[in-house]
Amino acid sequence: MKKSYELLATLAAILTLSSAHGQTAATNPEAPGDGALSTTIKLAPKIDKVGKWLEDLSITPRILQTNNGSAGSLGVGYSFSVKPVSKIEKVDEIGGPATGNIKMYSFELTANGLYAAKPEVNTGNVIDTSASGTYLILQNGIYAKTAFSGAYSRQQGNDTHASRWEISQGLGTWLPKFNNVELLGRLALARVNPIKDGARKMALGEALKSYQRLEFEGVAVIPINAGALQKVELRHLQFKEPNAPDKVRAAGLNSFKISSIYFRLSNSLFVAYSKGGVPADRKNSQVLQLGWSSSSL
Amino acid sequence: MATNPGTSPSTFAWKQNLACVSCFKTLAVLGQFDEAKLKFEKAGDKKLSDLNYFLQSSDSPQLLEMSALLLTQQYVKYISTHYVLAAQKTGIKWTDVQLAMLPVLKDKTKTISALAEVIDGLLKFADE
Numbered sequence: 001m002k003k004s005y006e007l008l009a010t011l012a013a014i015l016t017l018s019s020a021h022g023q024t025a026a027t028n029p030e031a032p033g034d035g036a037l038s039t040t041i042k043l044a045p046k047i048d049k050v051g052k053w054l055e056d057l058s059i060t061p062r063i064l065q066t067n068n069g070s071a072g073s074l075g076v077g078y079s080f081s082v083k084p085v086s087k088i089e090k091v092d093e094i095g096g097p098a099t100g101n102i103k104m105y106s107f108e109l110t111a112n113g114l115y116a117a118k119p120e121v122n123t124g125n126v127i128d129t130s131a132s133g134t135y136l137i138l139q140n141g142i143y144a145k146t147a148f149s150g151a152y153s154r155q156q157g158n159d160t161h162a163s164r165w166e167i168s169q170g171l172g173t174w175l176p177k178f179n180n181v182e183l184l185g186r187l188a189l190a191r192v193n194p195i196k197d198g199a200r201k202m203a204l205g206e207a208l209k210s211y212q213r214l215e216f217e218g219v220a221v222i223p224i225n226a227g228a229l230q231k232v233e234l235r236h237l238q239f240k241e242p243n244a245p246d247k248v249r250a251a252g253l254n255s256f257k258i259s260s261i262y263f264r265l266s267n268s269l270f271v272a273y274s275k276g277g278v279p280a281d282r283k284n285s286q287v288l289q290l291g292w293s294s295s296s297l
Numbered sequence: 298m299a300t301n302p303g304t305s306p307s308t309f310a311w312k313q314n315l316a317c318v319s320c321f322k323t324l325a326v327l328g329q330f331d332e333a334k335l336k337f338e339k340a341g342d343k344k345l346s347d348l349n350y351f352l353q354s355s356d357s358p359q360l361l362e363m364s365a366l367l368l369t370q371q372y373v374k375y376i377s378t379h380y381v382l383a384a385q386k387t388g389i390k391w392t393d394v395q396l397a398m399l400p401v402l403k404d405k406t407k408t409i410s411a412l413a414e415v416i417d418g419l420l421k422f423a424d425e
Contacts, residue, residue: 093391
């Protein structure tokens, strides 16, 4: 509670300071809500590194005007970014043997939006926010990273809103005693917004809605460095929708998997073979970029 | 030593000094390329995306970061025990070197020379 008071005191001080240093009138093309014909009176410029963890803050009173002749509105645009947790532990002094071990974690939150006295004039979002956090450990050839991210936006005066989120766990290891083989994997649970998925829309027979999906990917990197063969990569990618509607399940759209084997030759050529498929929004995950490849679906 | 690594134009030159040789040797020892097929003189122009840690079968940025960071650990373990080193500035630790290497290792347009330049910007080798 005490910290909340400190924050409010800091905000008040910022506004007072900004007013005392003079106000300028300017059009702000980056402000939220520029879908409406608007004029901005810029009161407080963007402020960096406010306090201990408030990265930046901007509060901008605005006059919103419509282009259909109806009365305008007063509004307030805002944006801020906080990073209350961010730490990297550094242990190895240069001059001695390094372990290469790292531990780092961070959390940050950003938000911006535009509030109008007359909601019907506000064509921007009243809130548009995102948050993310990571915890990473690299120790003795083993990598582990836990991460989450999320975003939420909402328009003013109606129920139009959107959200997305993802939590993920990465795990990998480097094996010096096994010819520097690498084993890498990641598992994620995400809310997917299927904007362009004709097959899913046809199966459902209705407008597309967001849904939750599990995603797993594993890759083994095997250096060879002998003859014409530089390395081999084995990859498996799998998607599963845990609570898929019956119609999606019946159409076989609730689960996808693809497996690939990739031979890297000298002179950047490769030979690859893939079997399986991926969801419509991840078609790029199926593409191998150079050389030539053979694919069987 | 490089001047302000990462800024352009670069004054860093790929040549027979410890900054470049150590980078070449360490990557070779870590199995990133076949030393019999890549001569030192041409290695500076070699794209990092041609090395073995750089994933080709997956486009996942998370897995690429994982692979790159694992490489930085093996890299600093090797270079710290095989080359006499000091930091360019007081307070720099091996973690700083690893985190400076990371964005270069993830950039498919960068070369081995660019990696050596970033490392050289933080470390002082015996011949400097």
